[in-house]
Amino acid sequence: MSASISGLLKPWTPRVFLVRWSRYNPYYLDPEVRKEAYSVPETELSAEEKDQRELKALRPIKAATSGISSSVFNDPDISKFINMMMKHGNKILAREIMTETLENIKRKQVEKYHKAPQGNKETIECNPNTIFHKALENCKPVVGLASIKKGGRSYQVPIPLSDKRRRFLAMKWLITECRENRHRRTHMYEKLSQELLAASNDEGNVVKKKYEMHKMAESNRAYAHYRWW
Amino acid sequence: MALHRLSFRLRQTVTHVRSLHTSGCGQQQQTLAVESESEPFSIIRTSENDPACQSEKHIGQYYTLPSATISTLFPHGLPWRYQQQVKTFNEACMMVRQPALEVISYLKKTDSSKPPLRYLFYGLNGSGKTMSLCHTVHFCYTQGWLVLHIPDAHLWVKNCKELLPSSYNSSRFDQPLQATEWLRNFRITNERFLSKIKTTQRYVWTKREFTEEGSLLRDLVDHGISRIKSSSDVVGALMKELRQQSGQPGSDFRLAVAVDGVNALWGRSTIKKANKSTVDPEELTLVYNLRKLMRNDWIGGAIITTLSQTGSLYTSKSDYLPQELLGERGFDSMDPFIPVSVPNYSEKEFESCYLYYIDRHWLQHPQSKY
Numbered sequence: 001m002s003a004s005i006s007g008l009l010k011p012w013t014p015r016v017f018l019v020r021w022s023r024y025n026p027y028y029l030d031p032e033v034r035k036e037a038y039s040v041p042e043t044e045l046s047a048e049e050k051d052q053r054e055l056k057a058l059r060p061i062k063a064a065t066s067g068i069s070s071s072v073f074n075d076p077d078i079s080k081f082i083n084m085m086m087k088h089g090n091k092i093l094a095r096e097i098m099t100e101t102l103e104n105i106k107r108k109q110v111e112k113y114h115k116a117p118q119g120n121k122e123t124i125e126c127n128p129n130t131i132f133h134k135a136l137e138n139c140k141p142v143v144g145l146a147s148i149k150k151g152g153r154s155y156q157v158p159i160p161l162s163d164k165r166r167r168f169l170a171m172k173w174l175i176t177e178c179r180e181n182r183h184r185r186t187h188m189y190e191k192l193s194q195e196l197l198a199a200s201n202d203e204g205n206v207v208k209k210k211y212e213m214h215k216m217a218e219s220n221r222a223y224a225h226y227r228w229w
Numbered sequence: 230m231a232l233h234r235l236s237f238r239l240r241q242t243v244t245h246v247r248s249l250h251t252s253g254c255g256q257q258q259q260t261l262a263v264e265s266e267s268e269p270f271s272i273i274r275t276s277e278n279d280p281a282c283q284s285e286k287h288i289g290q291y292y293t294l295p296s297a298t299i300s301t302l303f304p305h306g307l308p309w310r311y312q313q314q315v316k317t318f319n320e321a322c323m324m325v326r327q328p329a330l331e332v333i334s335y336l337k338k339t340d341s342s343k344p345p346l347r348y349l350f351y352g353l354n355g356s357g358k359t360m361s362l363c364h365t366v367h368f369c370y371t372q373g374w375l376v377l378h379i380p381d382a383h384l385w386v387k388n389c390k391e392l393l394p395s396s397y398n399s400s401r402f403d404q405p406l407q408a409t410e411w412l413r414n415f416r417i418t419n420e421r422f423l424s425k426i427k428t429t430q431r432y433v434w435t436k437r438e439f440t441e442e443g444s445l446l447r448d449l450v451d452h453g454i455s456r457i458k459s460s461s462d463v464v465g466a467l468m469k470e471l472r473q474q475s476g477q478p479g480s481d482f483r484l485a486v487a488v489d490g491v492n493a494l495w496g497r498s499t500i501k502k503a504n505k506s507t508v509d510p511e512e513l514t515l516v517y518n519l520r521k522l523m524r525n526d527w528i529g530g531a532i533i534t535t536l537s538q539t540g541s542l543y544t545s546k547s548d549y550l551p552q553e554l555l556g557e558r559g560f561d562s563m564d565p566f567i568p569v570s571v572p573n574y575s576e577k578e579f580e581s582c583y584l585y586y587i588d589r590h591w592l593q594h595p596q597s598k599y
Contacts, residue, residue: 072594073594106591107313110591114320114590126590127593127594129593
């Protein structure tokens with residue numbers, strides 16, 4: 001009896017909180033997850049970094065998502081790639097494929113390293129993370145094309161791309177190319193490792209697609225002034 | 230934690246080096262940088278490649294297996310991940326560990342005129358039971374024993390594509406594919422013995438095919454490989470011949486039976502007969518003959534076995550003890566045996582493994598090299 005009366009006396013909070021499409025107030029700042037950022041002593045910070053630290057002491061911080069961690073193996077590019085490879089929310093499978101891909105790349109490179117003559121050994125890169133980043137860099141287009149309608153006709157107009165858009169396009173091209181243009185019985189990690197190794201050497205279908213995009217943009221230079229932003 | 234101690238271990242070797250080179254401090258600064266890199270490799274590797282000469286002071290060190298030995302002795306025995314590692318690192322290095330050394334020391338003292346002792350490696354998943362078995366098999370091979378190595382007994386009780394009724398005994402079933410594959414690998418391993426040992430009995434396979442008494446074992450094995458239908462019976466005959474002839478005063482070989490996943494022989498199987506009822510492992514010719522080998526009613530050799538939960542059927546994932554995996558029937562058949570526990574890596578072995586991976590450029594993260 002007393003429990004129900006005291007239940008009525010507390011301030012009202014809704015039982016159900018809508019979370020799925022909720023957006024943080026822009027006032028909230030992003031969390032800094034990397035341990036190295038906190039081990040820098042006070043003296044080595046520049047003026048802007050000191051201001052940033054004071055700001056973080058006063059402003060509220062967003063909660064960290066469950067996809068990032070402060071481990072040494074956490075890499076934002078690789079996490080984004082895993083998310084883009086994921087189908088139907090099966091993140092476990094996407095992560096498995098990514099780890100198998102990295103292991104496959106490392107195996108091929110280490111095998112090549114051990115079989116190479118002494119002089120060539122330094123040129124062979126064995127770290128799969130550096131190979132992934134180099135391949136991603138080689139696949140990122142510099143300019144993109146946008147379809148702009150003027151006078152009833154649509155023109156492909158060359159436009160500058162933001163960093164985020166470039167990274168997205170590189171990853172998207174890698175994944176679609178691996179999914180479509182290979183024999184259906186090869187595993188995804190095999191296809192991905194072949195494509196990433198080729199891309200890090202500036203070969204392969206994805207860098208070819210990047211260069212074709214550049215050529216289209218170059219050929220449509222005349223319409224560049226159609227862009228108004 | 231272990232990495233922290235690792236740097237201490239290296240520092241100890243460096244100070245040890247320093248005490249040897251007492252001439253001139255200036256020289257030490259240059260030699261230190263070179264020696265602290267070459268020292269780890271001699272800590273983890275040993276030049277003692279013969280298992281008979283390895284002892285307790287080599288525990289935790291890696292010895293190299295020559296590639297010719299790998300292709301003859303282990304066409305089918307090594308774990309898959311180890312085979313991949315051999316291909317990647319371009320060398321086959323195995324760590325010397327306590328359980329294998331113990332069994333090797335017992336094998337050195339075996340008496341050829343007594344019945345064989347049964348050794349059983351048991352431990353948690355991934356603790357190194359199959360690798361210990363392979364180390365022991367390498368020892369037996371270098372000592373000139375005849376090695377009968379069954380890589381995984383679980384493969385014989387599951388995923389059977391062809392099941393034929395046995396020609397010898399109508400209540401049993403044959404597995405031609407598994408038998409021929411095993412015979413092929415057996416022939417690769419034991420070439421030198423096949424031309425020396427002769428059969429003691431006449432075997433009649435079909436109305437027109439038979440093997441005379443006194444013919445070489447090589448002919449028996451070749452017949453089994455070419456005539457797939459009677460290959461399981463050939464396997465049974467081979468096991469019987471070897472069992473009867475080993476340890477006899479006339480023959481000069483000793484038989485080492487190495488079985489991985491011995492708990493499959495007394496477990497359940499997933500093979501179904503034509504009327505959808507399950508086949509008992511006893512009704513399979515291969516398993517029946519292998520069980521006869523496991524009995525110690527012959528002389529002049531040893532039986533080295535391993536338990537395995539990873540490939541086993543209808544066992545819980547946390548089972549690893551002999552009582553749990555062998556079951557009642559299996560334990561009673563294997564009793565008495567010498568159980569050898571295979572634990573996970575100790576601190577020293579872990580550090581050794583870590584240094585080996587760094588040496589082979591397998592650990593690529595910049596923070597893995599302290």
